[in-house]
Amino acid sequence: MTTTETRVDDTSYPTRISGTPEHLPRAHPTVWGTEADGPIDAATLASHDATGYSVVDQLLSPGEVQTYWQELVRLSSDERLRTDERVITEARTGEVRSVFDVHELSGLVAELVRDPRVLGRARQLLGSEVYLHQTRVNYMPGFKGTGFYWHSDFETWHAEDGMPSPRAVSCSIALTDNYPFNGGLMIMPGSQRTFVQCAGETPSENYKSSLKEQRAGVPAEGDIVAMAAEYGIDQFTGQSGSALWFDSNILHGSGNNITPYPRSNIFLVFNSVENPLVEPFAAGSPRPSFIAGRDFTPLTR
Numbered sequence: 001m002t003t004t005e006t007r008v009d010d011t012s013y014p015t016r017i018s019g020t021p022e023h024l025p026r027a028h029p030t031v032w033g034t035e036a037d038g039p040i041d042a043a044t045l046a047s048h049d050a051t052g053y054s055v056v057d058q059l060l061s062p063g064e065v066q067t068y069w070q071e072l073v074r075l076s077s078d079e080r081l082r083t084d085e086r087v088i089t090e091a092r093t094g095e096v097r098s099v100f101d102v103h104e105l106s107g108l109v110a111e112l113v114r115d116p117r118v119l120g121r122a123r124q125l126l127g128s129e130v131y132l133h134q135t136r137v138n139y140m141p142g143f144k145g146t147g148f149y150w151h152s153d154f155e156t157w158h159a160e161d162g163m164p165s166p167r168a169v170s171c172s173i174a175l176t177d178n179y180p181f182n183g184g185l186m187i188m189p190g191s192q193r194t195f196v197q198c199a200g201e202t203p204s205e206n207y208k209s210s211l212k213e214q215r216a217g218v219p220a221e222g223d224i225v226a227m228a229a230e231y232g233i234d235q236f237t238g239q240s241g242s243a244l245w246f247d248s249n250i251l252h253g254s255g256n257n258i259t260p261y262p263r264s265n266i267f268l269v270f271n272s273v274e275n276p277l278v279e280p281f282a283a284g285s286p287r288p289s290f291i292a293g294r295d296f297t298p299l300t301r
Helices: 042-051 062-077 107-112 116-126 153-161 221-231
Strands: 023-025 053-056 087-089 096-100 130-138 148-152 168-174 194-196 243-247 251-254 265-272
Touching: 023 221, 042 053, 042 116, 062 096, 062 107, 107 265, 116 130, 116 168, 116 243, 116 265, 148 153, 153 168, 153 194, 194 221, 221 251
Parallel strands: none
Antiparallel strands: 023 194, 053 243, 087 096, 096 130, 130 265, 148 251, 168 243, 168 265
């Protein structure tokens, strides 16, 4: 079942503008649920509300990590997928960078998104039933893995997918150890409370290049300097099996991995069923459904 798409007034989060970008106060909550709504305790919810992220150590057991790691190897080695548009390769090396819509390609991941350890937290943080906006696996091999420049996911999802508000949350589950030196994700804690506008128009079919290297929809260097001065930078490190939950509007990025140690993860994005996509706010047409899901049916066990 899908919800009829309608255009809503874009007064809170205008972006891809022609003038000078501004920093706008967030008009919506970070945490929508309460302690009674799921497995996250009150103190962790309060911390997530303040910083925009939280970490669950050992969400997956070592045995589960190994099972999912083998699944990543299978997907990246499947020659039948090499020409599939859901498989994104590195711009310089041609190696697999990401595989999108992975819950449709892997029964294991399809089960994971409905696992109570995952689904329960998504529902609690968003205070509602949820659906999948996006799923993918990310590969950052040793020596060759390239990072992601500073950005807010919501800025892109709002501009190019038509997500009305930042009532979405991402879960990144580490399948390799995350060190400070192998391209670990960096986050500006608290930055989810500020929407940083971006300048410039969205190119036609921008996703075809942005998934390899994002250029449209990234903050100006001066804005990044100002946000870092205000919020600082944290980094997600920890053992494989740990999970990072982070708000859709938080500023984050990662550097290249020039170490011998790979960094791979399963990336799941949950959106509230009360926040369905409409027409894009700053693009000529929506991105494909394998990047921005438009089946708003609530996830169930």
